[in-house]
Amino acid sequence: MSLLRLTFLGTSAAQPTLHRGLSGLAVKAHADLLLFDCGEGTQRQMVRFGTGFTVDAAFFTHFHADHYLGIIGFLRTLGMMGRTAPMHLYGPPPARRLLHQAVHLGLESLAFPVEIHELKDGDTVRRNGYTVQAVGVDHRIHALGYVLVEDGRPGRFHLEKARELGVPEGPSFGKLQKGESVTLTDGRVVRPEDVLGESRPGRRLVISGDTRPCPALVQAAKDADLLVHESTFSDDEQSRALETRHSTAREAAQVAREAGAKRLILTHLSSRHDTDPGRLLTQAREAFKGPVEVAFDGLTVELPLRD
Numbered sequence: 001m002s003l004l005r006l007t008f009l010g011t012s013a014a015q016p017t018l019h020r021g022l023s024g025l026a027v028k029a030h031a032d033l034l035l036f037d038c039g040e041g042t043q044r045q046m047v048r049f050g051t052g053f054t055v056d057a058a059f060f061t062h063f064h065a066d067h068y069l070g071i072i073g074f075l076r077t078l079g080m081m082g083r084t085a086p087m088h089l090y091g092p093p094p095a096r097r098l099l100h101q102a103v104h105l106g107l108e109s110l111a112f113p114v115e116i117h118e119l120k121d122g123d124t125v126r127r128n129g130y131t132v133q134a135v136g137v138d139h140r141i142h143a144l145g146y147v148l149v150e151d152g153r154p155g156r157f158h159l160e161k162a163r164e165l166g167v168p169e170g171p172s173f174g175k176l177q178k179g180e181s182v183t184l185t186d187g188r189v190v191r192p193e194d195v196l197g198e199s200r201p202g203r204r205l206v207i208s209g210d211t212r213p214c215p216a217l218v219q220a221a222k223d224a225d226l227l228v229h230e231s232t233f234s235d236d237e238q239s240r241a242l243e244t245r246h247s248t249a250r251e252a253a254q255v256a257r258e259a260g261a262k263r264l265i266l267t268h269l270s271s272r273h274d275t276d277p278g279r280l281l282t283q284a285r286e287a288f289k290g291p292v293e294v295a296f297d298g299l300t301v302e303l304p305l306r307d
Helices: 042-049 070-080 095-103 159-164 171-177 215-220 235-244 249-259 278-287
Strands: 004-010 024-029 032-038 057-059 087-091 114-118 124-127 130-136 144-150 204-207 226-230 264-267 292-294 300-302
Touching (some): 042 070, 070 087
Parallel strands (some): 087 114
Antiparallel strands (some): 004 300, 024 032, 124 130, 130 144
């Protein structure tokens, strides 16, 4: 998997503002386009920010209305565009009941199949070149975070070593890089480990969804290339964060620090911080010394390959 790109479609908590839409994150993972949450207005944000509509699967963190109502109109739009490929929808209970209602709302039936999958903590979804794992988090209702883990890559190809062993340039090089052995004309067998360095780990993307800081998320974010964590409130709103089972920016940063994450992006901002998230950023940077930024609608981030 070469491409891992995030586009933040909606970064506001609970209600849209003039500047921020409701929760939605598009992730381009190689050839796949995934949605994580689909708040009201998400499809318009997809048009606005050029993600395209060829979504392969949507993952819902939980079923508060601001995180899933956008799927109703989005599915209808896909139908009008002539989609025939199946759409896969994933989420915690009661995903089957609520998403079934969303899929069948209205008089028209969809012309393409929609498959609904309920997930619990620890469940995994295997896709081409990566896995999405569900992580149980701490919110007011059943809620999940998600970890996208890329498959490891072969080690670096040592060209000179391959030549010394007599491997002819061309398809044989490609086979060795894919992990296949090659038999030479003299009968000798060259194995991938003869010409490849140590395997390289894949990238790790963690999306918290709505949650209080919790040990499960810290564990999931160990050595993550990027942690996307909700930061609804600032320090002076700590009591509100506890009451609603959300996180402050400082708490999100503490999760990133404890996990050893390489980078942190804050999202899901209360309308109090709509146009001026400076306090959130300052408080997060006091707790986490790695790169930190506050997401905005349309922010696009590409994660580089690990060396």
